[in-house]
Amino acid sequence: MWLKELLKNIEKNMTKEKRLKKRHNAEKRFRFYGLASIFLALLFVLILVQNIFSKGSSAFMKTAINVEVFYDPELLGVKNGATKDEILEADFFDITIETLLKTFPTNNLDEENQLIDLFTTDAELEIKNALINNSNLLGKTVSLEITSSDDIDQLHKGNYPRDLPEERRRISNFQLSIYDNFLENKKIIKNFNNYFFKNGDSRDPEIAGIGGALVGSFYSILICLLLSFPIAVLASIYLEEFAPKNKITDFIEININNLAAVPSIVYGLLALQILLATIQLPRSTPLVAGITLALMTLPRIIIPCRASLKAVPPSIREGALAVGASKFQSVFHHVVPLALPGTLSGTIIGLAQALGETAPLILIGMVAFVVDIPSTPIDPSSSLPVQVYLWSESAERGFVEKTSATIMMLLSFLIVMNFLAVYLRQKFEKRWN
Amino acid sequence: MSDIKIKSKNLNVYYGNKQALFDVNLDLNEKEVTALIGPSGCGKSTFIRCINRMNDVIDICKVTGNIEIDGIEINSKELDVVSLRERVGMVFQKPNPFPKSIYDNISYGPKIHGKGESKNELDEIVENSLRKAALWEEVKDRLNEPGTGLSGGQQQRLCIARAISVNPEVILMDEPCSALDPIATAKIEELIDELKKTYTIVIVTHSMAQAVRVSQKTGFFHLGKLIEVGKTEKIFKNPDNKMTQDYITGRFG
Numbered sequence A: 001m002w003l004k005e006l007l008k009n010i011e012k013n014m015t016k017e018k019r020l021k022k023r024h025n026a027e028k029r030f031r032f033y034g035l036a037s038i039f040l041a042l043l044f045v046l047i048l049v050q051n052i053f054s055k056g057s058s059a060f061m062k063t064a065i066n067v068e069v070f071y072d073p074e075l076l077g078v079k080n081g082a083t084k085d086e087i088l089e090a091d092f093f094d095i096t097i098e099t100l101l102k103t104f105p106t107n108n109l110d111e112e113n114q115l116i117d118l119f120t121t122d123a124e125l126e127i128k129n130a131l132i133n134n135s136n137l138l139g140k141t142v143s144l145e146i147t148s149s150d151d152i153d154q155l156h157k158g159n160y161p162r163d164l165p166e167e168r169r170r171i172s173n174f175q176l177s178i179y180d181n182f183l184e185n186k187k188i189i190k191n192f193n194n195y196f197f198k199n200g201d202s203r204d205p206e207i208a209g210i211g212g213a214l215v216g217s218f219y220s221i222l223i224c225l226l227l228s229f230p231i232a233v234l235a236s237i238y239l240e241e242f243a244p245k246n247k248i249t250d251f252i253e254i255n256i257n258n259l260a261a262v263p264s265i266v267y268g269l270l271a272l273q274i275l276l277a278t279i280q281l282p283r284s285t286p287l288v289a290g291i292t293l294a295l296m297t298l299p300r301i302i303i304p305c306r307a308s309l310k311a312v313p314p315s316i317r318e319g320a321l322a323v324g325a326s327k328f329q330s331v332f333h334h335v336v337p338l339a340l341p342g343t344l345s346g347t348i349i350g351l352a353q354a355l356g357e358t359a360p361l362i363l364i365g366m367v368a369f370v371v372d373i374p375s376t377p378i379d380p381s382s383s384l385p386v387q388v389y390l391w392s393e394s395a396e397r398g399f400v401e402k403t404s405a406t407i408m409m410l411l412s413f414l415i416v417m418n419f420l421a422v423y424l425r426q427k428f429e430k431r432w433n
Numbered sequence B: 001m002s003d004i005k006i007k008s009k010n011l012n013v014y015y016g017n018k019q020a021l022f023d024v025n026l027d028l029n030e031k032e033v034t035a036l037i038g039p040s041g042c043g044k045s046t047f048i049r050c051i052n053r054m055n056d057v058i059d060i061c062k063v064t065g066n067i068e069i070d071g072i073e074i075n076s077k078e079l080d081v082v083s084l085r086e087r088v089g090m091v092f093q094k095p096n097p098f099p100k101s102i103y104d105n106i107s108y109g110p111k112i113h114g115k116g117e118s119k120n121e122l123d124e125i126v127e128n129s130l131r132k133a134a135l136w137e138e139v140k141d142r143l144n145e146p147g148t149g150l151s152g153g154q155q156q157r158l159c160i161a162r163a164i165s166v167n168p169e170v171i172l173m174d175e176p177c178s179a180l181d182p183i184a185t186a187k188i189e190e191l192i193d194e195l196k197k198t199y200t201i202v203i204v205t206h207s208m209a210q211a212v213r214v215s216q217k218t219g220f221f222h223l224g225k226l227i228e229v230g231k232t233e234k235i236f237k238n239p240d241n242k243m244t245q246d247y248i249t250g251r252f253g
């Protein structure tokens, strides 16, 4: 009580100047707090981006070893001047072994095995593809860049400690000496890692890529869009413009908001029960993923869509009605076009969320190890966020950079989508004002 | 004495439980301007919105009683609201052009009613409507620019042109000048004078001076009741009712 009195007195005794100063100080302090929070937020984002970038950027390059290949027709078992089909049939195993062994002559069988281990398991395929792409090479000696094994790749990128004792290293002393020899002879190069974009998943990090995950994510999001957009837009228009305002619509409204807040894993469980167990759709497929994500995205699109319908001023509706437009015409000629940019940006943001969704996809079996790139939405497939999850669980060192690189890809898609959403909204707002 | 165009009989309007109009009986003459005056919230807007059944849009609004236009009941279920609104145009308090071009603003009404089949016909309707709304000279060179880019007064005349475009018989105006400056207001009043040769006009206004200037007949509303109605001259010179007297002399409202 006395404290209140005291404060009152102080307040009274304060001169006008003092009060002004106090107000200014308060404003200054508030500005400082605001700036400090923005600075902190930016700092966190920077740390995150820096962390991902520093780990992930090396994944876009791969290490390769220069080798000399002699496309010996005899060894391949084909005639000189063989056609493409004949080359396709040929066995490249012997020629591969011979080529790789030539890079560092040794007589010891164990050492030969260690030498071959420096190259990717796909070396045979790379040698074969080079000839298929250019059948003129038959009978000639050419130099090829053969992708190195994951261990050499990591060693070359400096991610692998070579000062560990040998028994704790995946690379033997002998292999290290070959590597140093290659390095000295400038046989080791770095080139663009096209495998990262074009290949499916693999147990060998050097040939593992996000191709399958990209296609899987694309199909899933496409199906999600095709299902959720029309349903959400029609539901919003009906609820906002035509439905009577009563208990039932109130109930629906509340539950749409509830559904938007339901954790995504619940949708995964639902899909597991209904889509996989009951309807027996093929598991691990973009089809099921798309339907699941659509269920999850529906309320998240309906909410911004209704908001943008609501934001169209009633005077526009009245104007249309007053010249004799029917309710239907006033909605579809005037209100919906005006609400469209908001609707689209809401949809894009909803899809961006769906793109990053992991938990429900894990439940519907998209964690399966899929090597092939899906050609239809009913082929088993992975998706970008699940690929991140899968690789982050893998023991091989090479998957660390791939995990971060995949996150980078995912983030860039999300950023592009969000920019698109903002752009759409702003462009339209500018048009008439 | 001109013919009666619109006749309301025992009109009652409710918003939910709240009654907004009480037994309004009011006759509006053809090709004449009728002004409705009264303090805010007395039901003027509610009344004119009954004439084109704009209140249908409001869920909680219930209308009982009759309104006849040319002797035909408009509150009946059989009557098509769309064709009613084609005959009874409306101009709102705040100009509300569509966020489209000036041309599209005017051509929209005729288009949805199947008037103006060809581009030429539409062009003609647009030009005529804009001329009647005294806006043609100002906008003829920029018909493709957005209607929302015009000044407030021009926007309101655009809305009048839009109402005219479907060739109505009645034009309802709900405080059409309340958002405009005096010069724009003068233009609209001039326009109303011209329009009454062709259309039956009902105008809600807060300005006594405006009512005197533009109308031939005036109705005074208070708390949802039509207190007094008569020739404008009479209402403003020697009203029968004490309340009307108080209102027009500015003692309340």
Ligand SMILES: Nc1ncnc2c1ncn2[C@@H]1O[C@H](COP(=O)(O)OP(=O)(O)O)[C@@H](O)[C@H]1O
Pocket: B015, B020, B038, B039, B040, B041, B042, B043, B044, B045, B046, B047, B058
């Ligand atoms: N949409 C509505 N919902 C509920 N009450 C309304 C609505 N529109 C008007 N009213 C009420 O009806 C009465 C008359 O309003 P209105 O016709 O707008 O008066 P005026 O135009 O004369 O100012 C007011 O008391 C107002 O509160």
Ligand SMILES: [Mg+2]
Pocket: B044, B045, B046, B174
């Ligand atoms: Mg009003």
